[in-house]
Amino acid sequence: MFKKVLRFAGVLGLGLALTACASDTSTTGSKSGADSGASKSIDKLSIGFVPSRDPEEIVSATKPLKDLLKKEMKKQGYSIKDVDISVGTSYEAVGESLSSGTLDVGFIPGGTYVLYDDGAEVLLAATRAGLSNDSEDPVKWNENKPTKKTDKQAASYRSLLIAGPSAKGQALGKKINSGEKLTWDDLNSASWSVMSSSSSAGYIYPSLWLKDHYKKNISDLKHIVQADSYGSSMARLAAGQADIMVAFADARMDYEKQWQKEYGRKASIWDETNVLGVTPPIYNDTISVSKNSKIMNAGLKKALSQAFINIGKSEEGKKVIAIYAHEGYKKATSADYDNAREAQKLVKAAAK
Structure with a gap:
C-alpha cells in the first residue's frame, strides 16, 4: 500500500534523522x-x-x-x-x-x-x-460497491481515478456507468487532485493510464492541484474542490468514516464516488x-x-x-x- 506519491519537493532533512552512527566501529563500522x-x-x-x-x-x-x-x-x-x-x-x-x-x-x-x-x-x-474488485473495467468497481478486503494476500495493487460528489464528478461517473467512453475534453475540463510525481498510485500510473487511453499525461491537464497527503486529497474531493482524485484502490475504504464524520458529507463515500479509470497492477x-x-x-x-x-x-x-x-x-x-x-x-x- 505503500502505495504511492510523486516527486516530493519539501525541505530535505526536516523531520528526518541525522546519519546513524555505530558505537562499536570494530563490529558495525566495518x-x-x-x-x-x-x-x-x-x-x-x-x-x-x-x-x-x-x-x-x-x-x-x-x-x-x-x-x-x-x-x-x-x-x-x-x-x-x-x-x-x-x-x-x-x-x-x-x-x-x-x-x-x-x-x-x-x-x-x-x-x-x-x-x-x-x-x-x-x-x-x-x-x-487483496480486494474484492480487481478488474480494469471501472464499471465493475461501481457495480460491486463497496470494495472489501479478501483473505488472499496480494503483492500488487491498482490506482483508481475517482470522481467525487461535485456536479462535474457526478456527470463523469454517470457517463461511465451508462457505458459511454470519456473524452479527453471530459477529463481536461475537470479539476484534479494528484500526489507528487514520484507517487506510484497518485501520479505515475495514472499518467500511464492517460497515455494509454489518450496519449496524454497528468502534466497535460489544465486543472491539477498537488496534495500533500491522500487525506487532504480526499477532503478536497469531498468538498467539491476537486472533481477527480487519483489514489490507491483501497483509499475509499481507509477514508470511509472520515467522509461523513470529518468531511461533512451526508451520504456514504460509496454512494457519492465513482471509478472512472483503473490502472494496471503496481x-x-x-x-x-x-x-x-x-x-x-x-x-x-x-x-x-x-x-x-x-x-x-x-x-x-x-x-x-x-x-x-x-x-x-x-x-x-x-x-x-x-x-x-x-x-x-x-x-x-x-x-x-
Missing part, C-alpha cells in the same frame, strides 16, 4: 566485523516514512515499532540503543535522505524507490489483503535501505530483512504496519521494479 558472529552495537538506526497519511497519525501508529525492532534485531545479534522514526516532508525528501545516507531505512513506494535506486537498495516488498511498497549509510552492510541488511519479516508475522507488528495497509513482508529484488522503471521513463519523457 563490513567484516558486522558479518561476524559477534554481537553488534548500534547507537542509532533512523527510519523514515513517506507522508501518505497524516504525519502525526503515522508517528503515533508506528511508535511501538521502536521496541519491536530492537527486540527482533537482538535475536539477529544486533543491539540497537535508539530507533529514530520520522515522517518526511515529502516522498522525495525520504528518497533523497536515503540516497545521501542521512537516513538508514525508508518505507517508500516502488515509484519512489526506482527514482533513488542509485543510493537506495530494496530489501522487502509489502504484502497485503508492485507493492518497499522497505529500502541506504547504500550510503555509514552503518549499512550485508550483515545489517540481512538482519533487518529477517527482523521486519518477523514483525510482519506477529499480531503486535501487524497492528503497527496496518497504517500503510501492509500485512506482511517478503524479500524483493531490484528486478521486481523494472516495470516501475519503465513507467518512470514514460512519465519523464512526457514531461519534457
